[in-house]
Amino acid sequence: MIPLSFYLVTDTHYFEPSLGASGKAFDNYMRKEQYFMRESSAIVKATFEKLAADKTVDTVLIPGDLSKNGEIESHKGFLKELKKLKESGKKIFVITAGHDYGEKSRAFVGDEQIEVEGTPFEILRELYADYGYSQALAVDDSTLTYVAEIAPKVRLLAINCDSKGNPKGTVDERLEAWIKIQLDEAKKDGCKVFAMCHYPMIPSVPVFDLVGDAKLKDWRRTASFLADNGVEFIFTGHMHIQSINEYVSENGNKIYDICTACLVGSPAKYRKVVFDGEKLTVESFDTPDCGCDPGNLTVREYFDNKFSTAIQNRILDALNGGKGAVKVLKRAGKKIISGITLGGFGRLLWIGVDKSIRKVKFIDFAGNIGVAIFKGDMPYSVETPEGKVIAKVLKRFRFIVKKVEPKLSKNGVEVNLTEMLLNSIYNNKGFSDNNAVIELDKN
Ligand SMILES: [Fe+2]
Ligand SMILES: [Fe+2]
Incomplete structure (x- = not known):
């Protein structure tokens, strides 16, 4: 259904504050951290309230790094917020990424870092069933890549490039073959396809092409493959950066990568996207004031x-x-x-x-x-x-x-x-x- 509009929120890195986020070890850890860990839950809450209040947009896409480091309690806390957002009338589609299962889950209590229960990759599909997987027309079991209808004649190709079987920005030939079947199917059914993926597909700034973890592995191949199969837009995250880039395949097909910043730390943005069939309008917003104390700063x-x-x-x-x-x-x-x-x-x-x-x-x-x-x-x-x-x-x-x-x-x-x-x-x-x-x- 065109026009189509949706919100893009990513890298929420939700941390359940009751696990513990204070003390000397915490302060030391936070010296080099881009975002606010202790305040992440309040920022997510405040942002979701804002999205819920906008009755003109009924869809929200979240391309991964939902939790801080896969703490099961953080997933549970984040799921509570997702549930409230869903009950406000939103359709929500997520993918998971490395920080949702693969990192060392820990909390900070007193002067110590303590290990807390993490989340195995195998249960993510069940945890987030209501946010993409149960609505999916098809799911690739090993990576949790899926295709879902987000509006009549509009499909979302949610590519999971950071799963247990294909970590850190991998879209291999097997997954590509699975995606090809889905794109052919969509074409046959006369559907428009938007893609979403955790890793940026195109390096956000040129120099990131030299940074291994900053974009999909072999990104030119994936970009050409998607562009040549009719995908014009992909929505990404991971690098915590605001960027929009275009790539033209050798066959002359163009694809845009709209990468959105981390929600819970500078630049702390989310986006609204409107597609009217001929043009895509992207608008960015600051995350709302979540009640943190900025002292004498804004x-x-x-x-x-x-x-x-x-x-x-x-x-x-x-x-x-x-x-x-x-x-x-x-x-x-x-x-x-x-x-x-x-x-x-x-x-x-x-x-x-x-x-x-x-x-x-x-x-x-x-x-x-x-x-x-x-x-x-x-x-x-x-x-x-x-x-x-x-x-x-x-x-x-x-x-x-x-x-x-x-x-x-x-x-x-x-x-x-x-x-x-x-x-x-x-x-x-x-x-x-x-x-x-x-x-x-x-x-
Ligand atoms: Fe992230
Ligand atoms: Fe990431």
Whole structure:
């Protein structure tokens, strides 16, 4: 039934707070975490209340990482919220992912991390039966990939690329053959198919093509396969980033990947999608204020601060450890990086830094650029002070970049690292990562 509209919510990473989320071990763990673990249940609750209140949209898609780390109590808590949302009149379709069964389930009590009961992959289908599997026209038993009718003549292909049998972004030839049967069936029945998958299919920003866990394995093959079989849109998550990307197969068929950020930490977004047969309109919303105490910051600043600090802590912690000369070098590097300003950094490398950002600390700059990438719509062209400085650094290290590039090239796809990095900090795609109107080609 066209027009069709639905909400997209992903990576809810729901954690049941009564398991324990406080103490020294918890604070230490949270130093490097992007999102709010203790507050995740309140954020999910507040968001679902918002969705329930919108009576104009009756469908919600959730592509995976439903729980923090597969704690059975977190699944039970999340299911209670799903039930309330369903009772408000919504049809909900989920897929599960690695964080729903495969991770070490733990809670934090006092100064200790304690192991808590996890969830075997084998019971996920039963747990989430009311949210896709029992409505499905077909289910691939080994991966829990399924096809369901979400509106008359509209089907959802919910691809599970992160199950026990095909972990971490795998869509292998066996699963592809199963999907082909479903797509042929849909075509025969005159149905439009939208796809959903946990891992981004297309790297969210160009440089993520070099990061193994950032997109589907062999993503060009899957993208071409889906596009050539009539799928025009896939809705994804996993990378906790807002991005929209397009890919054109060798046969000239186009597919868009709409990747939505993590709900419970910066950039903390969910989306509304409307398809009218000719165009897809994507609108993004901030997760609602869930009652957390942001101190003297706005809720948005509080979320972004948390993420920026986590990035900075990861960078600085990477400079811990080592032995002998390596340890000394790392320690010196850490001291420089934690204190140096961009102006000082520029002087070290003999590059000019615009006055407006000279006093910004290097480590804050790194954290803020990281946060900005995940928000999508990166503004840093080489005309901006930030873009200029990054371009100059890349130029300064061109001799290293040139050596590294051939090693990064795979399957005959050449890598231009400078271009990749500069296109990762500046959105020049011609459409927004957050609020976009995607017109389908008429031919
Ligand atoms: Fe996630
Ligand atoms: Fe994930």
